[in-house]
Amino acid sequence: MVVAQEPSLAWNPQLRLSWEDFRGRPPESKRIAATTASGISYQYNARWNGEGYVLDLHVETLFYPEKSWYHPEVCTAVTLSHEQLHFDITEWFARKFRQRLTGRVFGENLKAEVRRIFEETNKELSDFQDRYDRETDFSRNPEAQEKWNREMAGRLRK
DSSP states (O other): BBOOOOOEOOOOOOOOOOOGGGOOOOSSSSSOOOEEEEEEEEEEEHHHHHHHSEEEEEEEEEEEEGGGGEOTTOOOOOOHHHHHHHHHHHHHHHHOOOOOOOTTOTTTTTHHHHHHHHHHHHHHHHHHHHHHHHHHTTOOOOOHHHHHHHHHHHHHHO
């Protein structure tokens, strides 16, 4: 079980991040304009259904203000939109994680199985976030950024 122990904001469709949410201290180097710290949190109770264990599952996407930062002098509304999409991408992977666990019957090693699925999902999330940054050139490619915005909005509507 992973439980958030620090200040966080839970993702919801109406939540739009603002620069006031980015409370971490930025590094001196301005090579990176901003960083969004977000992650997937989960907890579950397992119950025996006669064939194996099924989970009563709670998964959420969290934004960590104290670990998120920005350089005000180099950031724009486009930068903020880019950072919001990092948070939205994390939500999309939280949904994938939830989907992979829901309805599944686990054996005696359920804790290890859940952990393995969580780690696989996090690896995919990290790779996807890296691809997003590369393809948008960290928000500096407006056409690619708009394409990603549309694509992720569509994925989150489903």
